Amino acid sequence: MQEFSLERMIQELEGLLGDKVRTGSDQFFTVLYIDPAALTILMGKLRDEYGFNHLANLTSVDYGEEFEMVYHLYSIPDNNKVLVKTRVPRTLAELDSLISLWPTADWQEREVYDLMGIKFKGHPNLVRVLLPEDFEGHPLRKDYLMGGRK
Amino acid sequence: MLETDIYTVNVGPIHPSTHGGLHVEAIMDGEIIQDVVVHLGYVHRSVEKIAEGKTYQQFVPYTARLDYLATNLPVLGYCQAVEKLLGIEVPERAEYIRVIMAELSRIASHQIAISATGIDLGATTGLMYGMRDRERIMNIFEMTGGQRLLSSYIRIGGVAADIPDEFIPAVKSLVQDIPRMMEEYNGLMTGNEIWAARMEGVGILAPETAIQYGVTGPNLRASGIAYDLRKAEPYGIYDRFDFDLPLGKRGDSLDRWQVRIDEIGQSGRIIEQALKAMPEGEIKAKVPKVLKPAAGKEVYHRIESAKGELGYYIVSDGSSKPYRLHVRAPSFINLMVLPVICRGGVFQDIITNIATLDPILGESDR
Amino acid sequence: MVLDAKNGNKLQDVDELARNNILVTTFEKLWNWGRSWSFWPLNYGCNCCPIEVMAAGAGRFDQARFGYEVVRAVPRQADLLTVAGPITLKMKPAVLRVWAQMPEPKWVIAMGNCAISGGPFKDGYSVLPGVDSIIPVDVYIPGCPVRPEALFHGMLELKKKVQQGDYRRS
Numbered sequence: 001m002q003e004f005s006l007e008r009m010i011q012e013l014e015g016l017l018g019d020k021v022r023t024g025s026d027q028f029f030t031v032l033y034i035d036p037a038a039l040t041i042l043m044g045k046l047r048d049e050y051g052f053n054h055l056a057n058l059t060s061v062d063y064g065e066e067f068e069m070v071y072h073l074y075s076i077p078d079n080n081k082v083l084v085k086t087r088v089p090r091t092l093a094e095l096d097s098l099i100s101l102w103p104t105a106d107w108q109e110r111e112v113y114d115l116m117g118i119k120f121k122g123h124p125n126l127v128r129v130l131l132p133e134d135f136e137g138h139p140l141r142k143d144y145l146m147g148g149r150k
Numbered sequence: 151m152l153e154t155d156i157y158t159v160n161v162g163p164i165h166p167s168t169h170g171g172l173h174v175e176a177i178m179d180g181e182i183i184q185d186v187v188v189h190l191g192y193v194h195r196s197v198e199k200i201a202e203g204k205t206y207q208q209f210v211p212y213t214a215r216l217d218y219l220a221t222n223l224p225v226l227g228y229c230q231a232v233e234k235l236l237g238i239e240v241p242e243r244a245e246y247i248r249v250i251m252a253e254l255s256r257i258a259s260h261q262i263a264i265s266a267t268g269i270d271l272g273a274t275t276g277l278m279y280g281m282r283d284r285e286r287i288m289n290i291f292e293m294t295g296g297q298r299l300l301s302s303y304i305r306i307g308g309v310a311a312d313i314p315d316e317f318i319p320a321v322k323s324l325v326q327d328i329p330r331m332m333e334e335y336n337g338l339m340t341g342n343e344i345w346a347a348r349m350e351g352v353g354i355l356a357p358e359t360a361i362q363y364g365v366t367g368p369n370l371r372a373s374g375i376a377y378d379l380r381k382a383e384p385y386g387i388y389d390r391f392d393f394d395l396p397l398g399k400r401g402d403s404l405d406r407w408q409v410r411i412d413e414i415g416q417s418g419r420i421i422e423q424a425l426k427a428m429p430e431g432e433i434k435a436k437v438p439k440v441l442k443p444a445a446g447k448e449v450y451h452r453i454e455s456a457k458g459e460l461g462y463y464i465v466s467d468g469s470s471k472p473y474r475l476h477v478r479a480p481s482f483i484n485l486m487v488l489p490v491i492c493r494g495g496v497f498q499d500i501i502t503n504i505a506t507l508d509p510i511l512g513e514s515d516r
Numbered sequence: 517m518v519l520d521a522k523n524g525n526k527l528q529d530v531d532e533l534a535r536n537n538i539l540v541t542t543f544e545k546l547w548n549w550g551r552s553w554s555f556w557p558l559n560y561g562c563n564c565c566p567i568e569v570m571a572a573g574a575g576r577f578d579q580a581r582f583g584y585e586v587v588r589a590v591p592r593q594a595d596l597l598t599v600a601g602p603i604t605l606k607m608k609p610a611v612l613r614v615w616a617q618m619p620e621p622k623w624v625i626a627m628g629n630c631a632i633s634g635g636p637f638k639d640g641y642s643v644l645p646g647v648d649s650i651i652p653v654d655v656y657i658p659g660c661p662v663r664p665e666a667l668f669h670g671m672l673e674l675k676k677k678v679q680q681g682d683y684r685r686s
Contacts, residue, residue, distance in 0.1 A: 104364030
């Protein structure tokens with residue numbers, strides 16, 4: 001296998017996915033902004049061809065009109081890292097599940113569904129994990145106000 | 151032939167061996183486990199939502215209550231994440247004190263893991279030995295932070311106050327006693343025939359499965375993978391210390407048990423080196439009263455907690471409160487592998503596997 | 517005053533009897549004495565406070581010197597429920613069920629700020645504002661977490677209550 005090179009990876013991914021992917025970087029990570037429809041293809045490539053075998057963190061942020069899904073990927077033992085982000089509209093909050101690529105996505109996606117309300121297509125057991133089954137609402141959304149449980 | 155049926159046995163959430171409020175449903179065919187379903191959420195305290203209503207400094211005590219057995223580790227992770235966000239540099243003396251407190255917390259956490267495994271498997275004396283030795287660490291925490299269990303001694307920018315005079319002799323005498331402690335734990339429990347019969351070959355976790363399921367920490371190292379964030383992605387001043395990573399060979403419960411005992415010894419080495427090299431100086435950086443990171447800035451900072459990779463994902467919107475704070479809890483993710491390692495075993499192996507995976511439900515449910 | 521058959525049914529003083537090693541009491545006082553000197557706590561807890569309960573049971577603080585070391589795992593054999601830690605929405609039916617399974621007379625200690633009022637998590641959406649919103653409580657012990665010495669103080673206060681007969685009967 002070739003030596004891992006971030007530039008080569010970005011070049012190859014941009015060549016493969018065209019305008020569905022956009023790269024950026026912040027102080028700590030190289031960021032790949034991907035279209036939700038191409039998420040599984042990108043993640044499959046990252047795991048199989050570039051060695052990102054450790055999905056460290058999977059979470060979501062509520063930005064009002066859209067939800068942003070955030071994935072922090074690392075490789076063991078080479079210690080490369082990359083950050084993948086994608087956005088879904090609030091009115092149709094659905095995304096492909098990554099459970100077939102990394103089984104660790106199982107409960108993390110259930111937690112995002114439980115607390116933020118995003119549905120994951122292809123997840124075999126998408127039920128609430130932290131709150132009781134009969135709880136109503138998705139508390140981490142910005143329109144769920146705190147304070148004053150009855 | 152006799153007709154048999156599948157039945158379900160519930161373990162927990164109110165159970166002496168479930169480390170908090172863990173509810174495990176065991177689906178059994180006779181004595182053999184067909185499947186295990188884990189139910190979480192009994193200790194869900196909505197910490198991530200509360201974080202959006204508190205300032206960065208106000209949230210520090212909440213992080214201590216996440217992993218309450220190794221309290222300085224989650225507090226350290228959070229403070230370092232906020233310092234990364236704001237670009238604050240911590241003074242040298244504070245860094246060394248932080249390393250000592252973090253490694254003491256790691257020892258305390260492993261001592262409880264050892265004690266709890268002891269009592270879960272029926273060896274009550276194991277509980278007493280571990281708790282007795284841990285009391286010395288509780289004294290040290292009380293001497294510095296004022297609190298035995300949940301000291302928020304580590305703060306954003308450094309530590310809360312300078313160490314008192316009794317600190318260094320107390321830590322030195324503790325470090326000198328660590329080989330004796332390890333010998334006692336090994337002598338009492340590890341070498342015991344019944345212990346080996348209950349732990350050897352039980353709950354084998356293959357290394358590829360461990361990585362796929364995101365397992366980190368001593369559980370991953372017991373399966374033979376030498377991955378420790380203190381060496382792979384050093385944070386603070388961990389790159390200055392010399393220590394080994396105890397590894398397991400088979401990935402079974404006995405390996406997970408042995409790795410934790412050996413890690414106590416390695417933590418002792420780090421503390422010794424830190425005590426020698428600690429300089430004089432400031433113990434807290436100049437931090438503004440109101441912390442306002444730049445809008446749109448985000449950070450994912452991860453540390454090697456006693457349970458595995460503990461990560462903080464903080465998004466700032468320019469105000470004094472975080473816009474989003476997510477805790478990547480190692481216990482939550484490590485527990486995902488419990489059904490995998492329990493299938494095919496017998497019922498009592500569930501207790502052994504939970505004990506050696508060492509989950510903390512406060513962190514797992516947040 | 518007690519009738520004494522041996523001495524021709526003359527009334528005898530309780531103190532004089534005591535000097536002859538005869539104690540006079542009611543069944544109520546006898547049961548209260550026995551109950552108060554050895555509560556059987558239920559092994560319950562989730563969160564930070566039960567770690568201090570464990571420390572209280574271990575060698576340094578040692579609850580056995582007060583008589584409270586018989587910790588039962590089964591609610592039907594326990595009479596003291598020490599609610600340590602917050603009660604979350606999911607835990608509420610479990611606590612109610614366990615409390616209902618305990619036989620009378622039973623006592624409840626609310627240990628820690630989370631059990632008293634929700635504690636630091638009372639702003640959250642999933643923590644109940646105190647365990648006394650679902651079951652009656654006898655003693656409240658504040659603290660976050662409660663030190664083992666404070667736990668003993670609370671148990672000794674409960675002991676005083678029980679010895680005086682000042683507790684709920686069903």
